[in-house]
Amino acid sequence: MTRGRARQKVLRRLFGYMSPYKKQLLLAFITLILATGTNVAGPAIIQRFIDQYLIPRHFPLQPILALGILYLVLHFLSVGLMFYQLVSFNKIALCARVFHTAREKLSQLNAKLNESLQGMYIIQAMLSTIQDADLILVLHKGEIVEKGNHQELLVKKGVYYRMYLLQQGVNLEDRSAVSGQNK
Secondary structure (H helix, E strand, O other): HHHHHHHHHHHHHHHHHHHHHHHHHHHHHHHHHHHHHHHHHHHHHHHHHHHHHOOOEEEEEEEHHHHHHHHHHHHHHHHHHHHHHHHHHHHHHHHHHHHHHHHHHHHHHHHHHHHHOOOOOOOOOHHHHHOOOOEEEEEOEEEEEEOOOHHHHHOOOOOHEEEEEEEEOOOOHHHHHHHHOOO
């Protein structure tokens, strides 16, 4: 996978996490654009005042008053939009925190459920899912050929060890030729 595709995949995943907050994010983005526009308009109004009235020393009351009021309105609108944007992002952060807390509680319940299932038998071919088990029984042709926990079975370097290496992608033929072990 190329770096570009990997980044696209990550971005899609991140946007997937934000999907419950689409409306709030859209409103926050729109207010960001509007606030930026009002912040840019202020200096443009001041430039117009300087160019049309201050430099030529022409001070008619009505246009200057209109420009001043427009500047103040845009400034207050900018502050209001930034405040709304801040509130929107805080709402999103609060929702995300609630979601995270709920997910954490589910994880705790899952852990308690796993603790209560002690003594359960699991038949599994993927060794990575049973590595934390207290006792692993390795069957070969219906017979128990090895037993122990993950570390003990790896030290024995028997059937479990070979299955583990195969699932890790290690080529046993190359490994046995280098180390002198038999299959």
